Amino acid sequence: MSRPIQAHIDLAALRHNFNIALTYAESASVFAVLKANAYGHGLSRCASALRPCMRNTDGIALVEIEGAIALRESGIRHPILLLEGFYDPEEIPLIAEYQLIPTLHCMEQVHALIRAALPVRIPVYLKLNTGMNRLGLTHDEFMLALSLLKTSRQISTITLMTHFSDADCAAEGVGITMQMQRLQHLLHAAGNPELPLSLANSAALIRYPEIRGNPVYGARPGIMLYGGSPFPEQQSAMELGLQPVMTLVSKLIAIRDIAANDRVGYSGAFTAHEPMRIGIVACGYADGYPRHAPTGTPVLVDGLRTRTLGRVSMDKICIDLTAMPHVTQGARVVLWGQGLPADEVASASKTISYELFCALAARVPVTVTAA
Numbered sequence: 001m002s003r004p005i006q007a008h009i010d011l012a013a014l015r016h017n018f019n020i021a022l023t024y025a026e027s028a029s030v031f032a033v034l035k036a037n038a039y040g041h042g043l044s045r046c047a048s049a050l051r052p053c054m055r056n057t058d059g060i061a062l063v064e065i066e067g068a069i070a071l072r073e074s075g076i077r078h079p080i081l082l083l084e085g086f087y088d089p090e091e092i093p094l095i096a097e098y099q100l101i102p103t104l105h106c107m108e109q110v111h112a113l114i115r116a117a118l119p120v121r122i123p124v125y126l127k128l129n130t131g132m133n134r135l136g137l138t139h140d141e142f143m144l145a146l147s148l149l150k151t152s153r154q155i156s157t158i159t160l161m162t163h164f165s166d167a168d169c170a171a172e173g174v175g176i177t178m179q180m181q182r183l184q185h186l187l188h189a190a191g192n193p194e195l196p197l198s199l200a201n202s203a204a205l206i207r208y209p210e211i212r213g214n215p216v217y218g219a220r221p222g223i224m225l226y227g228g229s230p231f232p233e234q235q236s237a238m239e240l241g242l243q244p245v246m247t248l249v250s251k252l253i254a255i256r257d258i259a260a261n262d263r264v265g266y267s268g269a270f271t272a273h274e275p276m277r278i279g280i281v282a283c284g285y286a287d288g289y290p291r292h293a294p295t296g297t298p299v300l301v302d303g304l305r306t307r308t309l310g311r312v313s314m315d316k317i318c319i320d321l322t323a324m325p326h327v328t329q330g331a332r333v334v335l336w337g338q339g340l341p342a343d344e345v346a347s348a349s350k351t352i353s354y355e356l357f358c359a360l361a362a363r364v365p366v367t368v369t370a371a
């Protein structure tokens with residue numbers, strides 16, 4: 001009998017969430033963001049599950065070329081976008097061979113691609129910096145890159161792309177305004193080229209009707225596909241109609257009674273003020289549970305909500321069973337997912353659901369439901 005922790009991946013929920021993204025996008029193309037092993041959910045299983053829902057113009061976005069090649073070799077024919085392009089010009093022949101779409105976010109990439117001798121013309125995404133100040137071309141670089149790419153025999157189509165830093169911010173409406181203005185300014189300076197645009201992450205896709213539903217404005221939703229709200233403080237995943245895809249479950253492997261003033265776990269980070277009944281769950285930070293989750297982080301036991309106590313250990317967490325005298329050793333514990341939104345656990349731990357999902361450890365066995 002192995003350790004009782006498991007991650008259940010519900011592929012029907014993934015498809016349900018993707019269909020919600022399609023509804024928001026209307027005729028705009030939707031590139032499902034499956035980077036980081038599909039945010040910890042498993043790249044190939046998620047890509048196969050989504051395939052039947054994808055229209056011809058929809059695609060998959062990744063940052064890992066190995067994953068992109070694996071998807072091609074498994075027979076996926078949809079467009080595959082590499083969000084950071086290539087890291088070394090040596091990857092360019094592979095990009096051509098596997099018909100991947102590189103993002104070009106800096107002039108080094110633009111020059112390298114133009115210099116490469118390619119057997120076929122390839123489509124590119126040209127990434128513009130409109131205020132995130134992470135990746136993307138400046139105004140002057142954009143003018144140069146556009147003229148180089150337009151005259152290059154290596155390039156088939158050019159799509160312009162930018163990424164929003166504040167589409168999830170509390171004040172609805174201001175989140176994308178400045179970046180959209182800078183984008184319009186860049187486009188105007190370039191003579192308003194009639195090029196398709198790829199703009200919206202999950203937050204922008206849900207929130208900004210002006211940049212969705214427009215056939216030239218492609219979307220790149222990630223977190224919403226996995227059932228996380230892109231702005232959990234304002235709207236929960238459930239309110240958005242999203243379903244959890246990953247449910248992390250384990251079991252109680254011990255139960256004990258402690259007295260008033262007893263301390264729990266490393267550093268005695270929790271002290272009981274009264275006699276308590278506590279449970280020990282086989283789940284710790286080496287499984288991907290956030291070590292920073294403080295006392296009070298929600299957890300479900302036999303479907304009922306309670307809280308964690310004290311420090312998260314490598315393999316265990318302690319939880320409060322004082323109000324649950326009926327619960328016995330072996331009881332099912334949900335750390336997040338069905339019945340307990342990952343967003344709530346993330347917010348208690350001062351992080352975001354993205355990080356919880358991506359941190360799921362390799363030692364956690366995965367079970368999959370498809371229908």
Ligand SMILES: *Cc1c(COP(=O)(O)O)cnc(C)c1O
Pocket residue numbers: 033035083163200201202203220221222223224230
């Ligand atoms: C990760 C990523 C996304 C997806 O963002 P979500 O907030 O998960 O929807 C979209 N675009 C780019 C460039 C990304 O890196």
